[in-house]
Amino acid sequence: MTTFCARRPLPRSFYVGDTVQIARALLGKVLIHETREGPCGGPIVETEAYLRDDPACHAVLRVRGADCWEARMTPRNAPMFEPPGTAYVYRVYTDHLCFNIVTQPEGVPEAVLIRAIEPAVGVDLMRRRRGVESLKALTSGPAKLTQALAIGRSLSGADLRRGPLRVLDAPAVPDQDVVVTTRVGVRLAADKPWRFYIADSPYVSRRVTGPNKIGPLQ
DNA sequence: CTCTGGATTGAC
DNA sequence: TCAATCCAGAGG
Numbered sequence: 001m002t003t004f005c006a007r008r009p010l011p012r013s014f015y016v017g018d019t020v021q022i023a024r025a026l027l028g029k030v031l032i033h034e035t036r037e038g039p040c041g042g043p044i045v046e047t048e049a050y051l052r053d054d055p056a057c058h059a060v061l062r063v064r065g066a067d068c069w070e071a072r073m074t075p076r077n078a079p080m081f082e083p084p085g086t087a088y089v090y091r092v093y094t095d096h097l098c099f100n101i102v103t104q105p106e107g108v109p110e111a112v113l114i115r116a117i118e119p120a121v122g123v124d125l126m127r128r129r130r131g132v133e134s135l136k137a138l139t140s141g142p143a144k145l146t147q148a149l150a151i152g153r154s155l156s157g158a159d160l161r162r163g164p165l166r167v168l169d170a171p172a173v174p175d176q177d178v179v180v181t182t183r184v185g186v187r188l189a190a191d192k193p194w195r196f197y198i199a200d201s202p203y204v205s206r207r208v209t210g211p212n213k214i215g216p217l218q
Numbered sequence: 219c220t221c222t223g224g225a226t227t228g229a230c
Numbered sequence: 231t232c233a234a235t236c237c238a239g240a241g242g
Contacts, residue, residue: 095234222240
């Protein structure tokens with residue numbers, strides 16, 4: 001996973017289609033943040049899909065008094081309704097930020113959570129921001145990577161094709177290198193196999209071995 | 219206004 | 231395995 005042939009930013013069309021497949025296709029693509037202190041980032045190694053009819057999705061809320069859900073815009077999830085290729089950054093558990101890439105045409109709230117990247121660019125800068133030395137601890141989790149890349153909430157709503165935070169094209173990761181599992185830390189729709197990671201990457205947040213493992217993509 | 223429950227991390 | 235520790239969203 002040291003091949004680093006970054007190209008142009010991914011176009012909007014990349015982010016339209018089946019969001020689960022887009023999450024899969026984002027593996028290997030390169031996330032780069034050009035900051036004042038320098039560039040930092042690397043290839044994406046772990047993703048999760050969140051869909052418009054998925055109870056775990058921030059844009060899907062329980063209909064009051066009924067046993068069903070519906071997509072609804074709120075102040076927090078508004079960027080999910082923006083055009084494909086928009087950033088959605090939100091806070092969880094006090095001081096942790098998570099970074100998502102919005103998919104689907106404007107008005108359709110689906111997104112891919114970027115859970116881990118391989119630390120390839122600006123490693124020492126990221127070490128300073130994280131306060132740890134170990135490469136494995138730099139970006140191996142959704143809130144770790146936002147801290148390492150200095151992705152703040154002001155980037156929520158930003159266009160990932162232009163500006164300081166970009167997602168660049170790179171060669172596709174072959175199916176035999178991809179593992180599919182259920183999503184981490186979600187209570188609702190916990191059985192959906194919508195998480196993807198690169199099997200042999202040391203920079204994945206969490207490896208699955210037990211009954212949770214859905215298996216490699218054939 | 220009050221109440222509930224996290225798309226986490228790091229220490230034990 | 232578990233606490234830290236705060237806000238978004240819902241309901242009164």
